[in-house]
Amino acid sequence: MSGTDIGFEEYLSTLSSRVSNQAIEAATGIDDVGVVAFREEAFTEVVLATLEDLGQLADTQNCYFDRRLGRGIAKVNAWGLDEENGQVTLVTTIFRGLGTPASITRTELNQAIDRALRVFSEACRDWFSEMEPASDAFDMMQRLHEVHDQVDRVRIVVIGDGIAADIGNLDTGNDALQVQADIWDLRRLFRADSSGRAYEPIEIDLVQWLGQPLPCIASPESEAGFDVYLAILPGNLLHQLYHEFGARLLELNVRSFLQARGKVNRGIRDTLKDEPSAFIAYNNGISATAEWVETATSGAGLAITKLRGLQVVNGGQTVASIHRAKDRDKIDLSDVYVQAKLTVVRPEQVETLVPLISRYANTQNRVNEADFSANHPFHVKLQQLALTVWVPGEQSRWFYERARGQYEVAQQREGTTQAQLTRFKKANPPNQRFDKVSHAKYTNTWGLLPHIVSRGGQKNFVAFMQQLSKEHGARWEPDSAYYRHSIAKAIIFKHAERLARQHKFPGYRANAIAYTVALVSYRTAGRINLEHIWDEQLLSQALADTLDSWMTQIYDAFVESAAGRNVTEWCKKEECWRHLQTLDLAVSAELEAELAEGQALPELPTDGGKSTASLTTQDRENIARVMQISAEEWVHISGWGARTGTLQPWQCGIATTLASYAAGSWARIPSDKQSKHGVKILALADQEGGRIGSEDDCA
Numbered sequence: 001m002s003g004t005d006i007g008f009e010e011y012l013s014t015l016s017s018r019v020s021n022q023a024i025e026a027a028t029g030i031d032d033v034g035v036v037a038f039r040e041e042a043f044t045e046v047v048l049a050t051l052e053d054l055g056q057l058a059d060t061q062n063c064y065f066d067r068r069l070g071r072g073i074a075k076v077n078a079w080g081l082d083e084e085n086g087q088v089t090l091v092t093t094i095f096r097g098l099g100t101p102a103s104i105t106r107t108e109l110n111q112a113i114d115r116a117l118r119v120f121s122e123a124c125r126d127w128f129s130e131m132e133p134a135s136d137a138f139d140m141m142q143r144l145h146e147v148h149d150q151v152d153r154v155r156i157v158v159i160g161d162g163i164a165a166d167i168g169n170l171d172t173g174n175d176a177l178q179v180q181a182d183i184w185d186l187r188r189l190f191r192a193d194s195s196g197r198a199y200e201p202i203e204i205d206l207v208q209w210l211g212q213p214l215p216c217i218a219s220p221e222s223e224a225g226f227d228v229y230l231a232i233l234p235g236n237l238l239h240q241l242y243h244e245f246g247a248r249l250l251e252l253n254v255r256s257f258l259q260a261r262g263k264v265n266r267g268i269r270d271t272l273k274d275e276p277s278a279f280i281a282y283n284n285g286i287s288a289t290a291e292w293v294e295t296a297t298s299g300a301g302l303a304i305t306k307l308r309g310l311q312v313v314n315g316g317q318t319v320a321s322i323h324r325a326k327d328r329d330k331i332d333l334s335d336v337y338v339q340a341k342l343t344v345v346r347p348e349q350v351e352t353l354v355p356l357i358s359r360y361a362n363t364q365n366r367v368n369e370a371d372f373s374a375n376h377p378f379h380v381k382l383q384q385l386a387l388t389v390w391v392p393g394e395q396s397r398w399f400y401e402r403a404r405g406q407y408e409v410a411q412q413r414e415g416t417t418q419a420q421l422t423r424f425k426k427a428n429p430p431n432q433r434f435d436k437v438s439h440a441k442y443t444n445t446w447g448l449l450p451h452i453v454s455r456g457g458q459k460n461f462v463a464f465m466q467q468l469s470k471e472h473g474a475r476w477e478p479d480s481a482y483y484r485h486s487i488a489k490a491i492i493f494k495h496a497e498r499l500a501r502q503h504k505f506p507g508y509r510a511n512a513i514a515y516t517v518a519l520v521s522y523r524t525a526g527r528i529n530l531e532h533i534w535d536e537q538l539l540s541q542a543l544a545d546t547l548d549s550w551m552t553q554i555y556d557a558f559v560e561s562a563a564g565r566n567v568t569e570w571c572k573k574e575e576c577w578r579h580l581q582t583l584d585l586a587v588s589a590e591l592e593a594e595l596a597e598g599q600a601l602p603e604l605p606t607d608g609g610k611s612t613a614s615l616t617t618q619d620r621e622n623i624a625r626v627m628q629i630s631a632e633e634w635v636h637i638s639g640w641g642a643r644t645g646t647l648q649p650w651q652c653g654i655a656t657t658l659a660s661y662a663a664g665s666w667a668r669i670p671s672d673k674q675s676k677h678g679v680k681i682l683a684l685a686d687q688e689g690g691r692i693g694s695e696d697d698c699a
Helices: 008-027 035-053 106-124 136-150 186-193 206-210 235-249 252-261 266-274 276-282 316-327 347-361 377-388 406-414 418-427 436-446 457-472 480-503 509-523 530-536 541-561 574-580 589-598 617-626 631-644 649-663 672-688
Strands: 061-069 072-082 087-094 153-160 178-184 203-205 214-218 226-234 286-290 292-298 301-308 311-314 337-345 399-401 433-435
Touching: 008 035, 008 186, 008 406, 035 061, 035 072, 035 087, 035 153, 035 186, 061 106, 061 136, 072 106, 072 136, 087 106, 106 136, 106 153, 106 178, 178 186, 203 206, 206 235, 206 301, 226 235, 235 316, 235 337, 266 276, 266 316, 276 337, 292 337, 311 316, 377 399, 377 480, 399 406, 406 418, 433 436, 436 457, 436 480, 436 509, 480 509, 480 530, 480 541, 509 541, 509 574, 541 574, 541 589, 617 672, 631 649, 631 672, 649 672
Parallel strands: 087 153, 153 178, 286 337, 399 433
Antiparallel strands: 061 072, 072 087, 203 301, 214 226, 214 301, 226 337, 286 311, 292 301
16 A cells, blocks of 8 residues: 555454454354355445445345356356446455455456456356256346347456556457456555545546547636536537446436436437437536536637546436437437536535535436435434434444444444443444445335335335435434334344345345245234334244244245246336235234234224224234325325226225325224225235336336
């Protein structure tokens, strides 16, 4: 390391601690495998989380694959697919144990790249057909084979716990395939992670890219602390920039919006194809920020020669569509130009000013919430609750990492002696640590969205934040009851994780966990006593046994129901979730006794037909299930049923009645007959696409 890299030793210590904690948690419940066996996977997970936060990667799926194929070895640790842009990302790890950083030679780097590329080349050759089905590796190879004809770029991300040599020119011997190598060693990780930015800045020499400076107009000087430039960008320049840097160009808000939307704007594409010269007139252009620009003046006026830290805060859909138009649709961009406003913001203002620029620039596309960032009021309040609410007994608390690495920073502040470390971990046990992505996972799983959870951490987090804003508004803050129940959901999920490790499934472990927890929530109709789980900080034996006995049945069910389809992709579909909801899973007498005891139904009105004492188990489940549905949803179902003729008029009437009960905060409880019909109406709506969002599955 150079002498300027102050704090590297502390960073290495923090990284080692994060990897160790990750490995320990992953190994919990495994008797015959040591923690050491998990360290490479833990290192990979920790670094990938960092790269996601830095905007270097979108969702990737962990998949350790290391075996001899043909004459060589094939190895990856994770992979990702961007079908829209025809790009595969393969992540491969060089891990030596996080000791004293040693050199990673050019030979080792090239070997790692070759091994990752061998995975893709063997997938193209249909090698997956020789593999044992029902594994994460099988799904990866099958999926890569399915899309290989549409892939023209492979990005190899090499992460290593050493100091990498200069790789030099990359020669893969494959002219038909564009291969990009991206090396992340400890030096680069440290510099990016400690920069205080939510992204790694991009430096662009416009003279090199365009062959000349970019003409522009500058705003009058002001005391506001930033400068603004207006320019006209050639479409080919935007294509080249996005081709080179991808989602790194997009500020987090825009990147999250594009992930959630996932569709190319047809109007943009049609204009590019049919009226390219009119594009600048029809399109609103882009807004971008930069940390620094270099300008020059000539007889033609002012022009930008270089810039650093470019981030598109509005117009991401325009940029992505232009890139696709040329790459996928072979549209000529020579007559395409885009207007751009470039705001130059000092580095110390990036974290505060850029989100505001993004928010106000994006009103057209309604990306109005601050954001999907750690500074959202929800996450700030959740962290405050974690710091002040101790678990019963007041000996420990759950630690919420609002921003990556806060746990290790807090640990270092406590002190470095063994006694100080012991005291910190007693008060903040590593297995009681969670972050915003895992919180979204626990909440959405319990909230009956396992198919969304199965789409990956970032996509699920975006869906969680959008739903949070929809239900409560952009500025809502959780209270202590919400926090306690959130921790109860975390305890349930973490217990399911331990069970999945003990079952040693060959693949799809994450799907087995999400679907099992969601089905327990669904079948018990919200009657699990979360407050009791918080009080005890563990599950009852009846609930633990239910999770255990159901998990293998659920695993077998979603693998079988895939019916030859890629299981990983199948688990991401709402159709899979609706199918699994029909499983005949037995609720034990012990668990049913707990549910009945914890049932919080008030007495029915005298004309309701039955008192709560005479309700059957099925009656209670039906009542609880219809009460989980919002007034908005019942209104939607009633209108859908009448419009399509799927529901009889009397069924639409029941849905409308239930909507009125829901709008009144269930001051009136539906009768057993109303609830029985309501459950059947819900089943029809699920089956025929009558639920909110079913017709446009874009969550």
